Amino acid sequence: MNNEECNLKESMILAIETSCDETAAAVIQDGETILSNIVASQIDSHKRFGGVVPEIASRHHVESITQVVEEAMEKAEVSFEDLDAVAVTEGPGLVGALLIGVNAAKAIAYAHDLPLIPVHHIAGHIYAARLQERWEFPVLALVVSGGHTELILMKEEGEFEVIGETRDDAAGEAYDKVARTLNLPYPGGPELDKLAKQGSPVINLPIAWLENDSYDFSFSGLKSAVINKLHNAEQRGETIAPEDLAASFQQSVVTVLTEKTRKAAASYGVQQVVMAGGVAANTGLREAMKETFADSEITLTIPPLSLCTDNAAMIGAAAHIGWKTKTFAELHLNGIPGLALT
């Protein structure tokens, strides 16, 4: 088979994702068609601790992984003989959680003599948009999750250049911390999003534009400003409407994310902008991005909510690039908690 034929050959990939608190498996055809996408969420187990407890996450992954994989295979109506490869999130993430997925994938690859494709979690988040529509390069990805806030330029398939990143808290982290201060249940992001819809952005909060038109982000000052406003009001015996504080916080985050994305998209001459990561599920951000690119020649791709938060379909979509370039791992593949994207 020559390279061109190999590139054209269809792929049927079983993908596994266990980097944080979702045990997920999916079967993806040609990097763009979802045959199945199973996600077992552990949110209820972590809720009472107000955040993800790594040991509990690992234990749940061990308990669920076999069933989740079986369900993904059944729903897709494929057998292991129909598969071309097994893909798995190699990192970044919680080491104990990553290892469960990596070991499950290795066992399946070994037992069925299949190539093993390692996938970077953030590449997965970005490629979730590939399940929505085909891309025209260059592509700019706005990645906003619990651990990452990045603007990533892709001049071509599988090539990632970080042009801006957070200098402190990730957007999702800021959402979760502010939500906790407002006594909202875990995970705070979606709760704060709901509350913001009931309020108005009438409270003055800072926006960190940073020096020299940088594409970097900073959310810790904003997070502290919200916490200080609440504490100061409490000390003076005053009350601040939580829905207004939520709406003001959301406006501050959304303004800086959309404006920096708009500027970067124009200055790098991209054809397409894609949104990725859990915070891309935020209704305020989705609306603002749609408005920003409404009259633009640039195509904006926003994955459906279920593909924004952690799932394995996105890992299967990104793995198609590894399949085409034959980027396979050996069976001593390990989970790497701090794996770099480039």
Ligand code: KG4
């Ligand atoms: O991508 P993701 O599922 O996991 C990571 O890889 O981090 O992102 C999780 C993050 C959490 O911080 C969660 O609060 C946030 O995404 N999130 C949201 C919304 N839905 C999830 N943040 C704001 N608004 C939302 N609707």
Ligand code: ZN
């Ligand atoms: Zn994620």
